[in-house]
Amino acid sequence: MEWIILIMGTIGHVGLWCVVFNRVHATAFPRKLRKFSEKAILVIVFAPLFWTFYLIIRIPGNSFADVISLPLIKYYFYGSVGLGFLFVVRWIYRKVFFKLPSNVLSSKTERLNLKKELASPLLHGRIPKLLGLFPFNEALLLTRQRMTIEVDMPPALDGLKICQLSDLHFTGEVDIRYFQRVVEEANQFQPDLVVVTGDLVDNAKCIEWIPETFGKLIAPLGVFYVLGNHDRRITSETFLRNSIHDAGLIQASSKWHQVKFNGANIQITGNALPWYRDAEQLSDQPDNQSGLSILLSHSPDQIDWARRRNFQLMFAGHTHGGQIAFPIIGPVVAPSKYGVGYSSGTFKFGNLIMHVSRGLSGDETIRWGSPPELGLFTLRSNQQ
Numbered sequence: 001m002e003w004i005i006l007i008m009g010t011i012g013h014v015g016l017w018c019v020v021f022n023r024v025h026a027t028a029f030p031r032k033l034r035k036f037s038e039k040a041i042l043v044i045v046f047a048p049l050f051w052t053f054y055l056i057i058r059i060p061g062n063s064f065a066d067v068i069s070l071p072l073i074k075y076y077f078y079g080s081v082g083l084g085f086l087f088v089v090r091w092i093y094r095k096v097f098f099k100l101p102s103n104v105l106s107s108k109t110e111r112l113n114l115k116k117e118l119a120s121p122l123l124h125g126r127i128p129k130l131l132g133l134f135p136f137n138e139a140l141l142l143t144r145q146r147m148t149i150e151v152d153m154p155p156a157l158d159g160l161k162i163c164q165l166s167d168l169h170f171t172g173e174v175d176i177r178y179f180q181r182v183v184e185e186a187n188q189f190q191p192d193l194v195v196v197t198g199d200l201v202d203n204a205k206c207i208e209w210i211p212e213t214f215g216k217l218i219a220p221l222g223v224f225y226v227l228g229n230h231d232r233r234i235t236s237e238t239f240l241r242n243s244i245h246d247a248g249l250i251q252a253s254s255k256w257h258q259v260k261f262n263g264a265n266i267q268i269t270g271n272a273l274p275w276y277r278d279a280e281q282l283s284d285q286p287d288n289q290s291g292l293s294i295l296l297s298h299s300p301d302q303i304d305w306a307r308r309r310n311f312q313l314m315f316a317g318h319t320h321g322g323q324i325a326f327p328i329i330g331p332v333v334a335p336s337k338y339g340v341g342y343s344s345g346t347f348k349f350g351n352l353i354m355h356v357s358r359g360l361s362g363d364e365t366i367r368w369g370s371p372p373e374l375g376l377f378t379l380r381s382n383q384q
């Protein structure tokens, strides 16, 4: 019994700090503050554990039960036990009741081991190379995710193919050849439209990669993008945006874009809140809009914004599928106000379908249970 209480207390304690971590990283707080909070949370997570062991060792005859009966520790410990039970109940609820929306008519995943295929090292720098040696690291295991989705849209748009790339994070730690290969795969899908949902370039030195990567994407209706929180690391936003523009990409945020497919209208816009505030100036789409409205959002946290404006499709990234998904438990860390609720996958809210990509790379070159994702979505009209 003592062990069960100890385990639930640990789940509650660690879970509470994961909740704080996820919410802090969903904000536009300055990077230094978020980095400081990361370290503070790490210390707080381990401090009670070390403190308990310290008290047990220091005072002869002290047992675990003696330590947790100390005034402040007692209240925190039993609070954590209560939270632990709540987390477990919520986790079981999600596991049992989560269902892929019935709008997902088919889903097919293929894996490409680019680490093997591209032979010479793709990771640069001491830490990325070290992480690359970790067993089962999936950071370079590209998955091609093909989905057919039924959408509330005119029959003329039936068969429209959209390719999503997200979170490429050009840091210089992953070789440009990885991203060139991703672009080749995207072009092999022969999409009508490409959407890029943020976190393109982390390191200013990699801006020169843009023409050879994003610049090679081909789609007759255009390649649209929004920036993400990591793009703010580039000091000159204008220089970054100009480089992306010169490579032929279209900035989705700040206005409504209209394209036509088989004579039917498609409205596209973007939202990179809370990091870029363009979307706040955007007018609502007219109530009598026809066709299909697509939102590119860096974060899935803008789901309520999308619902209020009657989008039918929303593409997001940012959360990287948690980047590490434990067996059975799944991911525990995702920078979202919804925690890991929308860390990756397809979700339905009324007429709105949201797909959250696991992204293609990351700040840290480690992934377990959450391989990089390149998505192709073939749309089917429900108005046939």
Ligand SMILES: [Fe+2]
Residues within 6 Å of the ligand: 167, 169, 198, 199, 228, 230, 318, 319, 320, 359, 362
């Ligand atoms: Fe990202």
